Amino acid sequence: MIDVIVRSPVPTSKGRRTRAALLQAGREAFEEHGYDAVRIDDVCRRARVSHGTFYTYFDSKEALFGEVAEAVVGEMFAASVVGAAAPDDPYARIEAANRLYLRAWAANSRLVRMLEQAATADGRFGRLLLELREVFVRRGADGLRRLQEQGLADPSLDPRLTAVMLGGMVEHFAHVWLDLGEELGEESGEEAAVDHLTRLWARAIGLTPTSIPATEEGA
Amino acid sequence: MIDVIVRSPVPTSKGRRTRAALLQAGREAFEEHGYDAVRIDDVCRRARVSHGTFYTYFDSKEALFGEVAEAVVGEMFAASVVGAAAPDDPYARIEAANRLYLRAWAANSRLVRMLEQAATADGRFGRLLLELREVFVRRGADGLRRLQEQGLADPSLDPRLTAVMLGGMVEHFAHVWLDLGEELGEESGEEAAVDHLTRLWARAIGLTPTSIPATEEGA
Amino acid sequence: MIDVIVRSPVPTSKGRRTRAALLQAGREAFEEHGYDAVRIDDVCRRARVSHGTFYTYFDSKEALFGEVAEAVVGEMFAASVVGAAAPDDPYARIEAANRLYLRAWAANSRLVRMLEQAATADGRFGRLLLELREVFVRRGADGLRRLQEQGLADPSLDPRLTAVMLGGMVEHFAHVWLDLGEELGEESGEEAAVDHLTRLWARAIGLTPTSIPATEEGA
Amino acid sequence: MIDVIVRSPVPTSKGRRTRAALLQAGREAFEEHGYDAVRIDDVCRRARVSHGTFYTYFDSKEALFGEVAEAVVGEMFAASVVGAAAPDDPYARIEAANRLYLRAWAANSRLVRMLEQAATADGRFGRLLLELREVFVRRGADGLRRLQEQGLADPSLDPRLTAVMLGGMVEHFAHVWLDLGEELGEESGEEAAVDHLTRLWARAIGLTPTSIPATEEGA
DNA sequence: CATGAATGAGAGTTCATTCAT
DNA sequence: AATGAATGAACTCTCATTCAT
Helix, strand or coil, X not given: CCCCCCCCCCCCHHHHHHHHHHHHHHHHHHHHHCCXXXXXXXXXXXXXXXXXXXHHHCCCHHHHHHHHHHHHHHHHHHHCCCCCCCCCCHHHHHHHHHHHHHHHHHHCHHHHHHHHHHHHHCHHHHHHHHHHHHHHHHHHHHHHHHHHHCCCCCCCCCHHHHHHHHHXXXXXXXXXXXXXXXXXXXXXXXXXXXXXXXXXXXHHCCCCHHHXXXXXXXX | CCCCCCCCCCCCHHHHHHHHHHHHHHHHHHHHHCCCCCCXXXXXXXXXXXXXXXXXXXCCHHHHHHHHHHHHHHHHHHHCCCCCCCCCCHXXXXXXXXXXXXXXXXXXXXXXXXXXXXXXXXHHHHHHHHHHHHHHHHHHHHHXXXXXXXXXXXXXXXXXXXXXXXXXXXXXXHHHHHHHHHHHCCCCHHHHHHHHHHHHHHHHCCCCHHHCCCCCCCC | CCCCCCCCCCCCHHHHHHHHHHHHHHHXXXXXXXXXXXXXXXXXXXXXXXXXXXXXXXCCHHHHHHHHHHHHHHHHHHHCCCCCCCCXXXXXXXXXXXXXXXXXXXXXXXXXXXXXXXXXXXXXXXXXHHHHHHHHHHHXXXXXXXXXXXXXXXXXXXXXXXXXXXXXHHHHHHHHHHHHHHHHCHHHHHHHHHHHHHHHHHHHCCCCHHHCCCCCCCC | CCCCCCCCCCCCHHHHHHHHHHHHHHHHHHHHHCCCCCCHHHXXXXXXXXXXXXXXXXXXXXXXXXXXXXHHHHHHHHHCCCCCCCCCCHHHHHHHHHHHHHHHHHHXXXXXXXXXXXXXXXXXXXXXXXXXXXXXXXXXXXXXXXXXXXCCCCCCCCHHHHHHHHHHHHHHHHHHHHHHHHHHCHHHHHHHHHHHHHHHHHHHCCCCHHHCCCCCCCC
């Protein structure tokens, strides 16, 4: 074959719908069963489309996963923006960020594990994962640096290293959360989690104690 | 035929060596390529035996992974015992534990990821993972509880929840450590990592400041 | 993945042709080589399809054999109906039935042996075989009972037991017929066989001698 | 290899015992599971011998089956000899023969089926089967011929063809006997079977009625 | 002689991908 | 665009047979 196959640049609305259905079906399937266990057939059945059609929209299973992964990473970027409503109080800022982070990671925990799995086979996914974490790390590091400059946090901490560690605490907790949920008193839930994460985080960086609530919940 | 297959209960030394070779080869293969990507043939080639031989010693890939996983978990249990040499000083104790934990998790990071992957398909591995983490969590929680009773740590923290979070910080850091190593100044390495982890941990639980070195490294 | 696989309920005509080709190829292969000796690949080669295609239509070799067996049994049922053209004369009736039975069993002798072989491994085939024989046995028993009621056959014979025995004579003869054919004077063939079977059968049940031709062939 | 391997011509008594154990184990295994389903391992385990040892005594699975088959055929030959105690009365002679034949075939029904199965793959077993049946057929044919010469049986019957048919009746009945036993009133058992077979056989060949008991059992 | 570890051809089955309709 | 039949590489697992000990 010498011809280059060019996907129609102006897809019909039906085509766009089919594509979206496959993407959504793939995401669900990956979340439920893991990368390797998902067969193209499963995705097609879920999207109510024949096998053949799949290849009209995606070159391979890997390509599908790539798009799913990018979509998820995009969502997580979006979800992590604390935004204009950020409180002035440093402790409250940390709390708000932790709540967002916890939700973002928990919601996509499975896909992130998948990314780790896929990363062993394809460096591209490793890079995506790095980018994803980088966003969170940088945000944490920047925040810490600002507090250090304001004299509100321990200046001897390496901002980046600290951000990796504390950010990892949140990410990892999000991961084990649901699995261990019951044993932690499931229904106390997010509030207790965010409270603890925030107190640990704030104190860890030496946030000037005045703003730390002494016993917010009595835990 | 439905007869029960009974493996020879008294294996010869040659048999034991072959079995060990397969186990070792499997461990390496899993670490390098991930559970799903490993082919029985890869393992056999690495162990320099024919694939028929594999089935003399293991019923299936899953069975092999099961033994590898148990061996790894066993090693991690063993490696995590702080032992009699534990210092009296609380901060030094935390530091010693963190060093051990960091090493244990880092050394087996890949296999643990594998366990997570395998857990999706077989609950048995999920349970193994839970057991593994439970050991570390319990140790952390017990330590914190003791400090709280001695009035050396914030009594309002939930010991278990806190241990899950801070233990997760160490586990997760061990995981991203090598991957992100370069960007963290790789060669500073373990010392800086343990120092930071310990300072964050100690301060997070409100360990009475007197014993916390103010600026050990100035990072 | 555990989803139920649903075969397309509306197969295309091409699909139907492929399926039929596999069924036919399977039947021939089973007849020629026996159940265990048949490889899926043999069937596929004969049907000129790849072995992957086989699994589009059948779940396993056993499933294929199941369909072949049911088709054969169905044919034998159909072939064994004496029908409206049945003569009034008891002896002629027996003769007509024996001719049909002999043909039916001889035509499918190999497949029936296969069923016996398969029955050792899967009770389902044993049941099919029982059903098949039951049809012939019942017919023979009913016929005998009628003759007994009319005073034309020995009333002391157990109709069912007798039918099993005499029916077995025909079935078994059909089986050894081709193998021993040469030694029996092959080309005399069916006529001599039917003649002898009928005379033996009729006299065995004590059919009133008047209607038995004394020396039809002089054999 | 140019050397010819010669089995020790003077086996030790231990060797003879091992060989016999394998033969017996093989026979049982074949009877229980069928030719293809039997693995050398099953036979060895049953004989409490290692795999390797098997090949000290037999060249292959087929060789083992060959010996088993020959042993069985030999036994059946031996068992079928009516012997000196044969009664003078023709009907009683037929009855005695039928009892022996029924027992011989029933006892080895499974192995004979196996032979049929094996015959498709190896002509040697086909020949063995032919020989086996030939013995019974010849005996039946000879008996009939004698009766015909004495004016006691229908002279128009072909002795050989008739013997094949009636002998087949006995063989086939022996085969289905156990399977259908229950439905035939199992416990009446052998007596009723032999009685019916004999009456059918005797009358089929036109044995002069005087000697046929009218209603021996009333069936 | 006996052992059982090792071998490897070969069988069944799965599934991503292609392509005629 | 959509379909689904067809393909075949790849993989797991079995088991008759060999051979060093």
